[in-house]
Amino acid sequence: MAFLGENIPKLGFGFMRLPMIGEEIDMEQTKEMVDLFMSKGFSYFDSSWGYNGGKSEEAMKAAIVDRYPRESFQIATKCPVWIVKTKEEAQNMIWTSLERTGAGYIDYYLLHNLGDSRTKFFDDYGMWEYARELKEKGVVRHIGFSIHDNAEALDKVLTEHPEAEFVQFQLNYDDWESPTIQARKCYEVALKHQKPIIVMEPVKGGLLANPTEDIRKIFEEANPNASLASWAIRYAASLDNIITVLSGMSTMDQVRDNVSFMEDFKPLSKEEQAVIEKAQKALREIPNIPCTACQYCVKGCPQDIRIPNVFATYNRKLVYNDLASAKSRYGLETRMNGKASDCIACGNCEMVCPQHINIIENLKIIAGEFE
Numbered sequence: 185m186a187f188l189g190e191n192i193p194k195l196g197f198g199f200m201r202l203p204m205i206g207e208e209i210d211m212e213q214t215k216e217m218v219d220l221f222m223s224k225g226f227s228y229f230d231s232s233w234g235y236n237g238g239k240s241e242e243a244m245k246a247a248i249v250d251r252y253p254r255e256s257f258q259i260a261t262k263c264p265v266w267i268v269k270t271k272e273e274a275q276n277m278i279w280t281s282l283e284r285t286g287a288g289y290i291d292y293y294l295l296h297n298l299g300d301s302r303t304k305f306f307d308d309y310g311m312w313e314y315a316r317e318l319k320e321k322g323v324v325r326h327i328g329f330s331i332h333d334n335a336e337a338l339d340k341v342l343t344e345h346p347e348a349e350f351v352q353f354q355l356n357y358d359d360w361e362s363p364t365i366q367a368r369k370c371y372e373v374a375l376k377h378q379k380p381i382i383v384m385e386p387v388k389g390g391l392l393a394n395p396t397e398d399i400r401k402i403f404e405e406a407n408p409n410a411s412l413a414s415w416a417i418r419y420a421a422s423l424d425n426i427i428t429v430l431s432g433m434s435t436m437d438q439v440r441d442n443v444s445f446m447e448d449f450k451p452l453s454k455e456e457q458a459v460i461e462k463a464q465k466a467l468r469e470i471p472n473i474p475c476t477a478c479q480y481c482v483k484g485c486p487q488d489i490r491i492p493n494v495f496a497t498y499n500r501k502l503v504y505n506d507l508a509s510a511k512s513r514y515g516l517e518t519r520m521n522g523k524a525s526d527c528i529a530c531g532n533c534e535m536v537c538p539q540h541i542n543i544i545e546n547l548k549i550i551a552g553e554f555e
């Protein structure tokens with residue numbers, strides 16, 4: 185069945201991790217990266233009002249909008265309204281984005297990062313109605329949202345807001361069956377609501393390009409010429425109903441590699457799918473905190489600690505041995521909720537945990553390493 189964005193090439197350029205020189209975006213390199221990307225037939229660029237304090241949207245103007253015909257590319261940007269205090273500030277974000285990008289209109293406008301306590305800000309500030317008005321006036325062409333939450337939360341938003349034309353969420357082969365990210369379940373919910381998907385984090389913030397030696401071997405034995413990122417991006421792009429798969433590219437080498445296998449994109453073969461399944465199995469076997477994200481512990485926590493989410497961030501360290509990535513994710517997860525060190529050892533959570541996890545002890549370890 186035809187869907188919105190079907191004809192967009194299946195690799196999108198995420199403007200979130202652009203090359204930097206000190207505090208500034210390296211515009212010369214960014215332009216070269218954009219030129220190579222565009223020369224290979226790709227056209228979708230993704231930013232947000234909040235990326236790099238607005239410099240990412242300005243980089244879109246300098247590298248894309250000022251240098252290419254407007255109809256030859258799609259601009260996506262987002263409004264993270266949970267960081268402002270008033271409806272007026274929230275609704276002004278689109279005008280700031282238009283000024284910074286110089287794009288005239290936004291092709292794909294996203295309410296940014298729904299989920300948890302953030303979702304209600306979009307309702308409180310009337311952002312859904314406002315997005316519909318913007319679409320009617322031609323200021324934006326399509327409206328959707330990005331979300332960092334589970335399938336139930338996604339289902340709720342899509343049920344309450346059928347005006348969303350598309351949805352963006354984290355999807356990769358490691359998180360496909362993850363109890364916290366629930367990529368497979370989210371994918372199924374999007375299909376149920378007949379919403380096309382923009383994939384983010386296909387390489388899990390770079391972790392899948394830099395896994396442990398055992399995982400690396402599985403892929404290299406299957407195809408020594410394919411990069412590890414290529415497996416991850418092709419996995420996501422092989423699914424049905426995908427508008428595009430975003431890659432937050434930071435170097436020319438990443439652009440060169442990505443366009444090399446996505447220019448003439450072929451979905452994963454059955455044999456290649458089997459290699460992915462082998463890697464998924466090996467990843468599951470690496471020791472980590474065996475939290476199934478059942479959420480039983482969350483309600484009774486007087487300190488509002490999102491225990492399963494905190495454990496998921498620590499598992500990034502245990503499984504990928506990448507402290508920096510785990511710490512940065514921990515910072516995001518605890519920005520609006522309790523930290524591991526807020527635990528007062530009341531024991532409510534341990535009483536209900538069906539996995540009998542030593543939650544208090546684990547939180548102590550996590551607080552020691554991440555705070």
Ligand code: SF4
Nearest residue numbers: 485527528530531533
């Ligand atoms: S022991 Fe700590 S984490 Fe568990 S419910 Fe009490 S405060 Fe929350």
Ligand code: SF4
Nearest residue numbers: 475476478479481537
């Ligand atoms: S009750 Fe146990 S398994 Fe369930 S989310 Fe909490 S820590 Fe994880």
